[in-house]
Amino acid sequence: MKNKLLNSFLLFLAINAISINLSKAQYEFIPDQTTGKPLTTARYENVTGTPYLVDAWLNGEVKLANGSIVKPKAIKYDAVTDKLLFQQDGKIFEFFPRVAVFKLFAPNQTRTFLINDKNDQYFELLTDGDIKLLKKTKKVVLERKGYNSATVEKVIDENIKYFILVNDKQSEVKLNKKALAKLLPNYKSQIDEYTISQGTEENDYINLIKSLE
Structure with missing residues (x-):
């Protein structure tokens, strides 16, 4: 009787493990x-x-x-x-x-x-x-x-x-100081004072936003 119960329990665990693995596989790779x-x-x-x-x-x-x-x-x-x-x-x-x-x-x-x-x-x-x-x-x-x-x-x-x-x-x-100052009025003075370099425009504004932190 104990062996039957043990085997049933192990079978239950195995089925659940397979179900969990299948669920993960379906989530990650469908x-x-x-x-x-x-x-x-x-x-x-x-x-x-x-x-x-x-x-x-x-x-x-x-x-x-x-x-x-x-x-x-x-x-x-x-x-x-x-x-x-x-x-x-x-x-x-x-x-x-x-x-x-x-x-x-x-x-x-x-x-x-x-x-x-x-x-x-x-x-x-x-x-x-x-x-x-x-x-x-x-x-x-x-x-x-x-x-x-x-x-x-x-x-x-x-x-x-x-x-x-x-x-x-x-x-x-828009990536310009006027648009940023309008959207972030609390940082207007910092934005106005920030000097935009002659480098890549996107990188300039990435650095500007970082400077406000």
């Missing part, structure tokens, strides 16, 4: 949720330009919605569909559900992205203080036809916007 098949890049055939933020597959770090961390060896961010993809066994999959945070380990740079729960979009984190500067890179596939030509050319077009996140409120902002 193919296309609609078809149940791996994603393909067919939509980008014969397109000029890249739909990805970085065209190469990169090492990364991903924080799932449940707080657990995974470190895939091949991920890339699709800036057209706003999806984080990973490669496994030569196939492409989408992370689903969408992850809370992910990092791309690009050459000489680590780029961090957060999800905005209100609009379910990913934003790049440029400064990580009380005042956060966020960047949204959105790409679209445009179709254009030359004059008197029947040939349709598909090209990738890129649009970049910046946002300030303070006290859980996210507002779009």
